[in-house]
Amino acid sequence: MYRYDEFDRRFLEERVAQYRDQVRRRLIGQLTEEEFRPLRLRNGLYLQLHAYMYRIAIPYGTLSPAQLRMLAYIARKYDRGYGHFTTRQNIQFNWIKLEESPDIMADLASVEMHSIQTSGNCIRNTTSDPFAGVADDEIEDPRPYCEIIRQWSTLHPEFSWLPRKFKIAVSASAKDRAAVHVHDIGLYLVRNAAGEVGFQVLVGGGLGRTPIMAKVLRDFLPKQDLLSYLEAALRVYNEYGRRDNIYKARIKILVQALGIDKMRDAVEAEWSKMDHEPLDLTKETIAGIYKHFAPPAYGKPERDDDAVINTAIAADKKFSRWLKHNVANHKQPGYSIATVSLKPPGKPPGDITADQLDLLAELSERHGFGEVRVTHEQNVVFPDVRRGDLVAFYASLASSGLGTANIGLASDIIACPGLDYCSLANARSIPIAERLGEHLAAREEEIGPMKIKISGCINACGHHHVGHIGILGVDKNGEEFYQITVGGSADELSAVGIIVGRAVPSDEVNGAVDKLLDVYLAQRDDGEDLPATFRRIGMEPFKEAVYGTR
Amino acid sequence: MAASHESEPNVVTNETSHQAVTANRLRDGIPIYFAGGGSWSPNIGDSVTAENGETLLAEAIRGPLPLEAVGVYVIEVRLAEGAVRPIGIKEQIRAFGPTA
Amino acid sequence: MVLVKNGQVASDYWQHIEDTDPLPQAGAVTISWARWLSERDSITRGPSELGVRLPNTIAADDVGADAGRFGLITVTYPNIGDGRAYSQARILRSRAAFKGEIRAIGSVVRDQLQFMQRCGIDAFELPEKALTEDWLAALSEFDLFYQPAEDSRPWIARQRHGRN
Numbered sequence: 159m160y161r162y163d164e165f166d167r168r169f170l171e172e173r174v175a176q177y178r179d180q181v182r183r184r185l186i187g188q189l190t191e192e193e194f195r196p197l198r199l200r201n202g203l204y205l206q207l208h209a210y211m212y213r214i215a216i217p218y219g220t221l222s223p224a225q226l227r228m229l230a231y232i233a234r235k236y237d238r239g240y241g242h243f244t245t246r247q248n249i250q251f252n253w254i255k256l257e258e259s260p261d262i263m264a265d266l267a268s269v270e271m272h273s274i275q276t277s278g279n280c281i282r283n284t285t286s287d288p289f290a291g292v293a294d295d296e297i298e299d300p301r302p303y304c305e306i307i308r309q310w311s312t313l314h315p316e317f318s319w320l321p322r323k324f325k326i327a328v329s330a331s332a333k334d335r336a337a338v339h340v341h342d343i344g345l346y347l348v349r350n351a352a353g354e355v356g357f358q359v360l361v362g363g364g365l366g367r368t369p370i371m372a373k374v375l376r377d378f379l380p381k382q383d384l385l386s387y388l389e390a391a392l393r394v395y396n397e398y399g400r401r402d403n404i405y406k407a408r409i410k411i412l413v414q415a416l417g418i419d420k421m422r423d424a425v426e427a428e429w430s431k432m433d434h435e436p437l438d439l440t441k442e443t444i445a446g447i448y449k450h451f452a453p454p455a456y457g458k459p460e461r462d463d464d465a466v467i468n469t470a471i472a473a474d475k476k477f478s479r480w481l482k483h484n485v486a487n488h489k490q491p492g493y494s495i496a497t498v499s500l501k502p503p504g505k506p507p508g509d510i511t512a513d514q515l516d517l518l519a520e521l522s523e524r525h526g527f528g529e530v531r532v533t534h535e536q537n538v539v540f541p542d543v544r545r546g547d548l549v550a551f552y553a554s555l556a557s558s559g560l561g562t563a564n565i566g567l568a569s570d571i572i573a574c575p576g577l578d579y580c581s582l583a584n585a586r587s588i589p590i591a592e593r594l595g596e597h598l599a600a601r602e603e604e605i606g607p608m609k610i611k612i613s614g615c616i617n618a619c620g621h622h623h624v625g626h627i628g629i630l631g632v633d634k635n636g637e638e639f640y641q642i643t644v645g646g647s648a649d650e651l652s653a654v655g656i657i658v659g660r661a662v663p664s665d666e667v668n669g670a671v672d673k674l675l676d677v678y679l680a681q682r683d684d685g686e687d688l689p690a691t692f693r694r695i696g697m698e699p700f701k702e703a704v705y706g707t708r
Numbered sequence: 709m710a711a712s713h714e715s716e717p718n719v720v721t722n723e724t725s726h727q728a729v730t731a732n733r734l735r736d737g738i739p740i741y742f743a744g745g746g747s748w749s750p751n752i753g754d755s756v757t758a759e760n761g762e763t764l765l766a767e768a769i770r771g772p773l774p775l776e777a778v779g780v781y782v783i784e785v786r787l788a789e790g791a792v793r794p795i796g797i798k799e800q801i802r803a804f805g806p807t808a
Numbered sequence: 809m810v811l812v813k814n815g816q817v818a819s820d821y822w823q824h825i826e827d828t829d830p831l832p833q834a835g836a837v838t839i840s841w842a843r844w845l846s847e848r849d850s851i852t853r854g855p856s857e858l859g860v861r862l863p864n865t866i867a868a869d870d871v872g873a874d875a876g877r878f879g880l881i882t883v884t885y886p887n888i889g890d891g892r893a894y895s896q897a898r899i900l901r902s903r904a905a906f907k908g909e910i911r912a913i914g915s916v917v918r919d920q921l922q923f924m925q926r927c928g929i930d931a932f933e934l935p936e937k938a939l940t941e942d943w944l945a946a947l948s949e950f951d952l953f954y955q956p957a958e959d960s961r962p963w964i965a966r967q968r969h970g971r972n
């Protein structure tokens with residue numbers, strides 16, 4: 159993974175010193191809250207219902223054991239012993255004191271982490287495929303480009319005060335595991351007719367009040383031009399994005415207003431006028447970053463790997479279930495990609511305790527090359543587990559409550575913090591997710607792949623629009639209600655779910671979801687996921703099941 | 709926020725309907741409640757309440773707004789057996805912590 | 809109001825003329841962009857006596873070839889969040905090759921000074937408290953940068969390869 163050099167380290171020290179002084183000025187009253195707020199937000203600090211919430215960037219989701227241990231330390235020392243992984247490969251702590259936040263930032267810097275630009279109207283943490291570098295269907299490792307973008311976007315002098323937040327995701331596989339279509343700019347590594355690798359550039363995706371899937375801005379962008387092209391696109395957005403209405407300020411609204419063709423013309427025109435040279439990615443720059451992501455020293459497959467696994471499958475139903483759902487193919491023979499579920503039914507999705515963080519650190523050293531990835535689905539990936547070690551790895555997880563075998567199933571629910579923590583929320587998400595996960599666990603094997611996503615308000619941090627089943631908390635005269643959508647999807651066939659009918663109170667959510675699932679199970683063709691069935695049969699059967707005929 | 713109560717005639721239609729003033733504390737962000745006489749308390753039970761929260765609000769922010777109180781606003785509360793209980797799920801969660 | 813130019817307190821010898829007032833015969837003046845557009849043909853002052861106040865809704869490319877007519881261009885920040893003037897300043901420096909003073913006016917905030925400076929802004933109109941609260945220290949809070957901009961300072965990707 160990427161390791162800081164002297165420049166990165168000194169830069170971060172400068173940032174910590176700057177932030178410490180900003181906090182000092184606020185605490186003595188030199189800065190008003192209005193003046194301070196944008197400054198703390200650009201360092202990931204929100205004021206929520208119970209305390210400050212601190213959001214830490216996990217660039218493209220990658221964490222080392224030292225970083226995991228530092229997060230555990232922060233959870234214990236500054237928080238209440240747990241954190242929450244978000245849908246954008248960040249981690250949040252909920253019980254932070256402003257006066258301690260500069261110390262946390264300094265602690266993070268000691269393990270090459272920070273919270274820069276995890277909030278505010280600027281370029282946010284660049285996200286990627288959690289299987290990057292190990293996926294068997296990948297064109298090229300996307301992480302080096304994420305790192306290049308991370309550096310370029312960090313305290314960018316021109317683009318730190320945009321009309322609204324700006325999110326970039328990079329993926330390199332045919333199977334999209336990074337929700338690229340719902341990003342302001344999405345980048346797919348692709349090969350052109352001449353066999354060269356470059357980027358397909360998408361623009362204008364996003365959820366929230368106006369969910370829109372990104373459109374193709376450019377079919378093929380040579381690698382060398384990545385930063386100059388991004389700079390051109392950001393400049394067009396900075397100049398022409400709306401600033402009069404926060405709900406219309408994302409780049410997706412600009413793209414919608416201009417139309418994708420005019421948007422493309424504007425970006426290309428800006429790009430053609432710019433001096434590219436300073437931003438050109440030279441071969442040596444790319445190679446310099448790439449060497450941080452060189453594949454580890456993989457061992458040869460052991461002859462008895464399969465025997466060990468097969469014995470365990472026969473002996474232990476739980477292991478075999480876990481193997482089926484949580485383990486994916488690795489590009490290297492003899493290795494597997496294992497996903498640790500942070501969705502034990504009945505628990506808050508994506509939450510992790512300090513002890514669990516420590517355990518993951520230890521396991522990543524024992525079963526892998528000291529690296530884990532957090533996913534936008536709020537789970538943790540171990541990218542390099544030897545096949546022969548899977549049994550032992552699972553045993554360690556299971557004994558610590560991390561052995562849930564539900565990746566991609568109905569109880570693998572995405573949920574935002576909702577009204578239990580978030581000051582913008584209309585309704586709670588976590589209790590809904592807990593009850594629904596527990597309720598569905600019994601039949602999820604029969605249901606098969608299923609994405610259920612819950613947001614506590616229209617900001618859609620829980621990505622409800624792109625859930626096969628989406629649940630959105632709404633407020634009706636001070637009461638919590640939930641609006642349910644079907645047919646959404648965040649993969650390469652991305653789609654926005656459609657509202658089934660009037661919102662239901664919290665105690666009717668489980669029943670409504672059951673009915674939607676009944677329709678799906680009764681009507682699906684072989685191998686069809688819910689969005690496919692929905693596309694084929696339409697809304698009527700789903701609506702009727704939940705609300706009856708008129 | 710207080711408009712509907714202010715315009716009501718001065719008869720007690722709901723003997724427990726009151727208002728209080730809340731904020732978050734600057735240095736650690738915790739919810740605090742205006743306790744009268746320029747003081748704030750993390751305990752909602754210490755709140756001063758009134759039928760018209762706007763008057764309380766004016767009192768709470770009189771002079772320069774105290775540095776410690778961030779985002780001051782009025783909330784609806786109920787006085788039940790002498791205890792102050794916020795009305796609405798959001799303020800209840802703020803006052804008593806997450807439910808999950 | 810305090811004027812800071814090239815990192816030092818400076819006196820403002822420019823007169824900022826409202827659209828309704830006549831231009832004085834001599835002396836350095838700034839006029840609005842709208843006035844420039846309507847009176848440009850009759851204005852004969854040289855660049856050392858002519859400045860223009862650019863609204864942040866104007867594409868900086870529109871200044872284009874006119875840039876050489878001005879000794880000062882002001883760019884404006886209506887509030888901390890409105891960052892359009894950063895792009896304007898960069899375009900003025902990089903494409904219009906403007907060499908005169910670019911001055912930030914409006915809501916100019918301490919913690920943004922270094923961003924502004926990197927975008928090519930070399931003068932700032934600041935509130936009086938800027939001096940007592942040592943705002944100028946903000947101009948040197950960072951000496952490492954991850955991207956090229958309109959200042960001549962080195963940036964990290966180049967420094968790594970031993971180039972400045």
Ligand code: SF4
Pocket residue numbers: 574575576577580581582583584613614615616617618619620
């Ligand atoms: S979706 Fe709404 S409630 Fe949930 S975390 Fe985002 S802003 Fe808060």
